[in-house]
Amino acid sequence: MSEKREVKPETVGIGRRRFINTAALAGLTVGVAACNDKPANAPAAAASGPVAAPAAAHSGGANATHLKPGELDTYYGLWSGGHNGDVRVLGLPSGRELLRIPCFVPDALVGWGITNESKAVMGTKADGSLRYTVADTHHLHGSYKDGNYDGRYAWVNDKINSRIARIRLDYFICDKITELPNVQGFHGIFPDKRDPVDPAINYTTRVFCGAEFAIPLPNDGKDVNAPEKYRSMFSCVDAETMEMRWQVLIDGNCDLTATSYDGKLAATNQYNVENGVHYEDMMSAERDACLFFNIARIEEAVKAGKFKTVGSSKVPVVDGTREANKDPKTALTAYVSVPKNPHGVNASPDQKYFICAGKLSPTATVIELAKVLDWFDGKMEKVDGAIVAEVEIGLGPLHTAFDGRGNAYTTLFLDSQVVKWNVEAAIKFHAGDKNAKYVVDRLDVHYQPGHINATHSETVAADGKYLAVGCKFSKDRFLPVGPFHPENEQLIDISGDKMVLMADHPVRGEPHDFIIFKRDIVKPKQVYDLNEFPLAVKDAKESGVFRNGKKVTVKLTSQAPAFSLREFTVKKGDEVTLILTNLDKIEDLTHGFAVPKYNIQFVINPLETKSVTFIADKPGVFWAYCSTFCHALHLEMRTRMIVEA
Numbered sequence: 001m002s003e004k005r006e007v008k009p010e011t012v013g014i015g016r017r018r019f020i021n022t023a024a025l026a027g028l029t030v031g032v033a034a035c036n037d038k039p040a041n042a043p044a045a046a047a048s049g050p051v052a053a054p055a056a057a058h059s060g061g062a063n064a065t066h067l068k069p070g071e072l073d074t075y076y077g078l079w080s081g082g083h084n085g086d087v088r089v090l091g092l093p094s095g096r097e098l099l100r101i102p103c104f105v106p107d108a109l110v111g112w113g114i115t116n117e118s119k120a121v122m123g124t125k126a127d128g129s130l131r132y133t134v135a136d137t138h139h140l141h142g143s144y145k146d147g148n149y150d151g152r153y154a155w156v157n158d159k160i161n162s163r164i165a166r167i168r169l170d171y172f173i174c175d176k177i178t179e180l181p182n183v184q185g186f187h188g189i190f191p192d193k194r195d196p197v198d199p200a201i202n203y204t205t206r207v208f209c210g211a212e213f214a215i216p217l218p219n220d221g222k223d224v225n226a227p228e229k230y231r232s233m234f235s236c237v238d239a240e241t242m243e244m245r246w247q248v249l250i251d252g253n254c255d256l257t258a259t260s261y262d263g264k265l266a267a268t269n270q271y272n273v274e275n276g277v278h279y280e281d282m283m284s285a286e287r288d289a290c291l292f293f294n295i296a297r298i299e300e301a302v303k304a305g306k307f308k309t310v311g312s313s314k315v316p317v318v319d320g321t322r323e324a325n326k327d328p329k330t331a332l333t334a335y336v337s338v339p340k341n342p343h344g345v346n347a348s349p350d351q352k353y354f355i356c357a358g359k360l361s362p363t364a365t366v367i368e369l370a371k372v373l374d375w376f377d378g379k380m381e382k383v384d385g386a387i388v389a390e391v392e393i394g395l396g397p398l399h400t401a402f403d404g405r406g407n408a409y410t411t412l413f414l415d416s417q418v419v420k421w422n423v424e425a426a427i428k429f430h431a432g433d434k435n436a437k438y439v440v441d442r443l444d445v446h447y448q449p450g451h452i453n454a455t456h457s458e459t460v461a462a463d464g465k466y467l468a469v470g471c472k473f474s475k476d477r478f479l480p481v482g483p484f485h486p487e488n489e490q491l492i493d494i495s496g497d498k499m500v501l502m503a504d505h506p507v508r509g510e511p512h513d514f515i516i517f518k519r520d521i522v523k524p525k526q527v528y529d530l531n532e533f534p535l536a537v538k539d540a541k542e543s544g545v546f547r548n549g550k551k552v553t554v555k556l557t558s559q560a561p562a563f564s565l566r567e568f569t570v571k572k573g574d575e576v577t578l579i580l581t582n583l584d585k586i587e588d589l590t591h592g593f594a595v596p597k598y599n600i601q602f603v604i605n606p607l608e609t610k611s612v613t614f615i616a617d618k619p620g621v622f623w624a625y626c627s628t629f630c631h632a633l634h635l636e637m638r639t640r641m642i643v644e645a
């Protein structure tokens with residue numbers, strides 16, 4: 001530890017650019033190794049130590065993260081926001097956070113969970129209050145066309161309340177949220193990449209959702225003390241309507257999810273084939289499974305009426321349990337065995353393999369998708385024949401990314417490393433060629449990495465430029481801020497043979513997963529269209545107070561530096577719906593609307609309309625003011641709400 005302390009002041013004192021590009025990196029690595037109680041000359045430290053010099057030789061290089069003022073990033077990153085229940089938009093390689101898109105949890109900046117429009121997306125109880133105010137997002141994925149991101153949508157899960165949210169990537173907003181029925185612990189999520197049957201549908205139309213926890217079906221208070229009857233399900237949501245399409249009853253549970261490029265297969269890793277209730281039960285078997293779903297057959301079964309429903313849900317549930325799927329010719333599912341509590345499953349960009357990370361086993365398992373289809377076609381006797389490699393890569397493998405050049409990058413949670421390994425070499429090694437060297441490089445990361453993703457990693461356009469790693473622990477990497485540490489997202493240059501650590505970024509917990517894509521994939525609009533909003537007040541002249549008994553509608557508009565009404569009067573006890581349209585059409589001219597003592601605050605972007613409904617229960621004068629700096633007369637931009645006693 002003393003060694004680490006000596007290194008620190010030096011690295012703080014020098015410029016960050018020099019710090020990353022000089023021997024300070026090697027010095028830090030030594031400190032880290034000491035901190036990890038690993039000898040400084042452990043293979044990993046040796047691999048990552050001397051790489052500072054080659055950094056500049058790569059196209060990325062360490063300097064690439066330092067954009068000059070005004071320079072734009074070349075990639076977008078969409079990060080799941082963890083317990084904040086939002087989605088974060090980053091620019092890469094700089095790592096600058098550009099936006100947070102609220103989804104599942106209220107957000108006071110934009111008024112998410114306060115405006116009527118956002119409440120309608122989030123879901124309300126009978127009394128109009130929000131159904132849920134907490135969430136836990138883990139996994140985020142984008143819509144596909146021809147095997148690459150198409151920039152239409154992204155989806156993100158909420159593990160706590162089993163909800164899926166959709167992000168519109170034209171405006172970078174959440175527009176729909178669906179709660180999955182009869183499941184708990186919704187964790188893995190992945191869009192399909194084309195239709196399994198119709199070749200014309202070469203884009204995402206379904207999103208698959210895996211549920212981690214088994215529960216009584218229906219979960220209505222019966223069978224609570226009979227854990228052997230608990231079951232989990234795999235769900236399919238329609239990408240456009242966001243309605244449930246179908247569910248599959250399974251044995252075991254679902255963890256992460258992957259989809260094939262031909263649309264025929266989806267899969268989920270299972271860490272609990274034991275159906276255990278306590279953790280020691282869940283790790284009692286030596287092998288768990290990667291559970292494959294034959295999408296075309298499942299949808300045929302639904303069409304043929306071979307399903308049941310659970311509880312009050314109308315969603316068709318087909319039977320994907322082992323017992324019901326023994327005959328490959330009719331099977332809807334296939335359980336490929338994978339060693340001990342696997343975690344991530346990822347589809348390689350060459351479209352051939354799913355790679356399962358072993359977690360409690362130090363291995364990666366490579367499953368060849370063509371062989372899984374052979375099994376379904378009755379051409380291969382044992383489905384485990386689809387396993388073409390099972391190789392040791394290090395301790396605690398969790399997730400895998402790809403560079404499009406045949407290499408996989410897997411996080412090793414326990415080793416605090418990323419291991420770069422070659423998939424075809426691993427297959428050769430597994431087939432008996434003990435000279436095949438599949439491990440290409442190892443890099444220490446800081447510390448305990450979970451998710452990992454590379455630029456366009458899980459697409460046919462994987463470009464092998466940058467790799468981001470979500471480290472669960474930051475320990476000594478940042479100034480201390482009390483007991484609650486940030487996490488450490490690290491950016492790595494993978495354009496050369498050796499991985500080069502480029503930057504640390506502290507992040508608020510706990511993002512888990514993310515995707516990174518070229519900036520030309522999306523073309524965001526920066527001014528709304530008035531017609532997007534049914535309630536739009538399209539002309540300042542339409543402003544006014546409109547009474548219908550105790551229900552009062554207040555319509556107003558904003559145009560810097562004034563609201564269209566200088567004052568408006570309602571009566572105590574009125575139910576007031578206030579509709580505000582921002583008629584400023586200049587990019588970046590956002591106003592806000594805050595009402596003292598009424599718990600109202602939201603922002604209103606160019607040509608956007610938002611509404612709020614509240615009971616005017618406090619008489620008096622309330623200066624509703626513009627809360628977003630918009631103009632030299634921003635402070636003067638207000639209106640008086642008068643509530644008559």
Ligand code: K7E
Nearest residue numbers: 138398450451512513
């Ligand atoms: Cu994707 Cu963190 Cu939910 Cu692995 S999980 S790390």
Ligand code: CUA
Nearest residue numbers: 626628630634
């Ligand atoms: Cu309008 Cu500040």
Ligand code: CA
Nearest residue numbers: 271272282283
């Ligand atoms: Ca297990």
